Amino acid sequence: xxxxxxxxxxxxxxxxxxxxxxxxxxxxxxxxxxxxxxxxxxxxxxxxxxxxxxxxxxxxxxxxxxxxxxxxxxxxxxxxxxxxxxxxxxxxxxxxxxxxxxxxxxxxxxxxxxxxxxxxxxxxxxxxxxxxxxxxxxxxxxxxxxxxxxxxxxxxxxxxxxxxxxxxxxxxxxxxxxxxxxxxxxxxxxxxxxxxxxxxxxxxxxxxxxxxxxxxxxxxxxxxxxxxxxxxxxxxxxxxxxxxx
Numbered sequence: 447x448x449x450x451x452x453x454x455x456x457x458x459x460x461x462x463x464x465x466x467x468x469x470x471x472x473x474x475x476x477x478x479x480x481x482x483x484x485x486x487x488x489x490x491x492x493x494x495x496x497x498x499x500x501x502x503x504x505x506x507x508x509x510x511x512x513x514x515x516x517x518x519x520x521x522x523x524x525x526x527x528x529x530x531x532x533x534x535x536x537x538x539x540x541x542x543x544x545x546x547x548x549x550x551x552x553x554x555x556x557x558x559x560x561x562x563x564x565x566x567x568x569x570x571x572x573x574x575x576x577x578x579x580x581x582x583x584x585x586x587x588x589x590x591x592x593x594x595x596x597x598x599x600x601x602x603x604x605x606x607x608x609x610x611x612x613x614x615x616x617x618x619x620x621x622x623x624x625x626x627x628x629x630x631x632x633x634x635x636x637x638x639x640x641x642x643x644x645x646x647x648x649x650x651x652x653x654x655x656x657x658x659x660x661x662x663x664x665x666x667x668x669x670x671x672x673x674x675x676x677x678x679x680x681x682x683x684x685x686x687x688x689x690x691x
Contacts, residue, residue, distance in 0.1 A: 479558060481688050485546055486554040488681030493668040494546035499659030501685045502538050506652030508686070509645060518643050527650065529638050534651030536631030539658055544624020551617035559599055560621050566592045567629035575633075 488497045513520060522530065549557050569589055572579050581589065606614055640647060663669070672678075 477688055481685060482549070482554040482558040484681045484684040484688065486549045486557070487677050488685065489546050489549045491673045491675060491678035491681070493663055493671050494543045494550070495659045495663030495666070496668055496672050497546050497682070498538065498542045499656045499661075499663055501656065501682060502542075502652040503656030503660060504682075505686045506649050506654075506656055509649040510653065513643070513646050513649055516645075518646055520646055520649075522642055522646070522650070526640055526642055529634075529640060530642070530647055530650045531654045533631050533635045533638070534653075534655035535658060536627050536634065538652060538655035540627030541624045541631060542628075542655075543659060544620045544627060548617040548621035548624065551614050552621065556599070557621060560596060560618070561625050561628075563593075563596055563622060564625045564629050564632070566596075567626050568633060571629060571633055577637075 485497075492500075510520060545557060545561060548560075552560070566589055569581065569585070573581060600618060
């Protein structure tokens, strides 16, 4: 009998069923996509830094408590914590704050489509990295088509922005800058290969990024713009329990 490889599926267990795959895609589409709508609602009532900060600090503390209850080790070596901090700030600081700021002016649908530039950024960055993955001709063609499609989607807003609507123009710039920050954080997370539980890593990233966002928002004096009402509380409740978009 041939020896099984470490990645082989144990006997008697099949791969994921079609139903489970469809359900997984439905959950991603619904929960990930709906966070853009919740962000749009919250962005109308709270500054970007305070919305993102409150959301991730509360969610991170809840997840840390869950990890503790499960008996997972929460402490990490200083180097690991530094890497987790950097990843968290790139993803949930620059990335998410840029998105929230953009959604003060852009519709949630347009913001979600434009944020799809993130994998295009990842592909470009991976090309220039020493250990990156080169693109084939078809890859370059897909990349160019992707940027062309985003340009077509955003052209009406860009035209309006360049025509004098500076608020809209800054929203688009913020969106693309946030997507770039998210792409860099994703690549760093991929190459870091940290020896820490995934849930623990996510917890610390949220706690650190959330704390930083709140401190920066406080230093900028943004609390008078933080409005607690049914819309903002509902938005925060959904985002805290939803995906880390």
